[in-house]
Amino acid sequence: MNIFKKIREFVAQLSPVQVYQYIGGILAIFLVVITIILYIFYSQLNNYERKIKRLNQLRKESRTILEQHERVKQQQNDVNTILAQDPTFKIKEYFLKLVAEVGLSQQNTKQEVSDPQDLENGYSEIKLDASFVDITMQQLTDLLYKIEQNERIYTKELAITKSLKGPIINVTLIIATLQPKVST
Numbered sequence: 001m002n003i004f005k006k007i008r009e010f011v012a013q014l015s016p017v018q019v020y021q022y023i024g025g026i027l028a029i030f031l032v033v034i035t036i037i038l039y040i041f042y043s044q045l046n047n048y049e050r051k052i053k054r055l056n057q058l059r060k061e062s063r064t065i066l067e068q069h070e071r072v073k074q075q076q077n078d079v080n081t082i083l084a085q086d087p088t089f090k091i092k093e094y095f096l097k098l099v100a101e102v103g104l105s106q107q108n109t110k111q112e113v114s115d116p117q118d119l120e121n122g123y124s125e126i127k128l129d130a131s132f133v134d135i136t137m138q139q140l141t142d143l144l145y146k147i148e149q150n151e152r153i154y155t156k157e158l159a160i161t162k163s164l165k166g167p168i169i170n171v172t173l174i175i176a177t178l179q180p181k182v183s184t
Contacts, residue, residue, distance in 0.1 A: 079123070082151050083180060089152055091128045091177045099130075102143045107132045116179065123178045127156060132171040134163055140171055153177045 011019065083089075092113050099108050110131040116124035132140075140160070147155060157174040 076122075079178060083178065086152065089177065089179070091126055091153060091175070094150070094153070095128055095130065095175065098143070098146050102139065102146060104132060104135060104139055104143060107135045107139075109133055118181060119178075122181050124181050125176050125178055127174055127176045130173045130175070132173070134165060134168045135171060136168055140169065143173075147175060 014022070092111060095111060096105075099105055099111075108130060110129065112129045114127040114129070116126050118124055144155065144158075147153060153175050154177075155173070156176045157172075159172040161170045163170050
């Protein structure tokens with residue numbers, strides 16, 4: 001109570017102008033303190049909002065990565081299933097049978113099989129490089145359609161050049177297949 005008495009005596013000694021100056025000073029200090037508190041509050045709020053946005057972005061990226069991983073695992077399982085169906089698959093034998101089926105044996109001038117190339121994902125790739133001369137686009141289309149019907153092989157490269165003998169073409173085709181990597 002002693003403090004309140006001293007404050008009352010101090011205020012009683014002041015002139016009205018001095019009272020207004022002290023009240024103005026106190027209000028100014030109060031406004032500055034409130035402004036600083038609000039600034040800190042909204043700065044922290046903005047900081048948290050930025051962190052939440054970044055976390056949401058990372059969450060979306062993580063979800064995308066996990067979905068891609070699941071697709072890759074599914075594709076790997078599909079490949080393993082296809083490879084297990086015919087473990088003795090020979091790409092050259094299949095290709096020669098396919099060429100005969102389409103009726104292009106006479107136009108097939110080359111079929112070279114490459115050594116298995118390690119893909120560093122548990123599989124090796126074997127390529128077959130073939131060339132055809134003087135065939136029609138319809139014959140090529142039939143051949144490519146037949147190749148696509150077999151899940152075990154896929155087209156890697158196709159080069160078509162126009163033949164000098166009329167509306168026929170010369171084709172270089174590279175197809176490939178996967179096989180389980182052989183451990184050494």
